[in-house]
Amino acid sequence: xxxxxxxxxxxxxxxxxxxxxxxxxxxxxxxxxxxxxxxxxxxxxxxxxxxxxxxxxxxxxxxxxxxxxxxxxxxxxxxxxxxxxxxxxxxxxxxxxxxxxxxxxxxxxxxx
Amino acid sequence: xxxxxxxxxxxxxxxxxxxxxxxxxxxxxxxxxxxxxxxxxxxxxxxxxxxxxxxxxxxxxxxxxxxxxxxxxxxxxxxxxxxxxxxxxxxxxxxxxxxxxxxxxxxxxxxx
Numbered sequence: 001x002x003x004x005x006x007x008x009x010x011x012x013x014x015x016x017x018x019x020x021x022x023x024x025x026x027x028x029x030x031x032x033x034x035x036x037x038x039x040x041x042x043x044x045x046x047x048x049x050x051x052x053x054x055x056x057x058x059x060x061x062x063x064x065x066x067x068x069x070x071x072x073x074x075x076x077x078x079x080x081x082x083x084x085x086x087x088x089x090x091x092x093x094x095x096x097x098x099x100x101x102x103x104x105x106x107x108x109x110x111x112x
Numbered sequence: 113x114x115x116x117x118x119x120x121x122x123x124x125x126x127x128x129x130x131x132x133x134x135x136x137x138x139x140x141x142x143x144x145x146x147x148x149x150x151x152x153x154x155x156x157x158x159x160x161x162x163x164x165x166x167x168x169x170x171x172x173x174x175x176x177x178x179x180x181x182x183x184x185x186x187x188x189x190x191x192x193x194x195x196x197x198x199x200x201x202x203x204x205x206x207x208x209x210x211x212x213x214x215x216x217x218x219x220x221x222x223x224x
Binding site: 032034043044045046049051089091099100101102103104105 | 114145154155156157160168170202204210211212213214215216217218
């Protein structure tokens with residue numbers, strides 16, 4: 001059974017703080033790593049799909065890095081805003097295509 | 113609005129019954145994924161279809177089946193329903209080379 005872990009489980013920051021979360025996944029048979037943002041009562045929204053070791057992706061104030069050799073990805077949010085409050089999920093896909101496993105998520109609350 | 117539609121929004125049914133959930137992907141997207149989110153579990157990947165063919169299978173029970181039709185809409189069939197099948201069922205479509213997934217609004221199934 002593949003294990004995808006995320007830390008921390010939850011995080012409370014002040015508006016304007018920068019923050020980062022970690023996603024750990026198996027370092028073998030890597031195909032892709034997805035990041036999603038999931039607001040309460042809404043559907044998950046794709047943030048990034050990362051496929052190459054050393055990938056760095058950026059969307060506005062949010063960026064992500066990928067290390068497939070050691071099996072981790074970081075998600076960074078610069079200057080957090082209250083609207084960034086959500087659960088951030090990562091999901092690992094292996095290259096057999098049979099496994100698409102989600103982490104438990106990091107719940108971020110940004111206090112004004 | 114992601115462009116992915118799911119019907120119905122809510123469904124209440126009794127144990128032992130069978131239901132069909134429907135998903136229409138974004139225009140041009142060939143791939144459809146189905147996910148389940150139960151109260152006590154995170155997001156679980158069930159199954160993926162690509163252009164009418166099953167592409168990958170995750171934690172899908174034998175009582176569940178899916179298919180993708182020539183017009184690319186997909187249906188998830190859940191039979192012999194149990195109380196534990198109560199969950200939010202999402203579909204997502206994926207197109208092109210980006211691997212980005214676009215989630216529908218979900219169908220909330222309640223089994224009583």
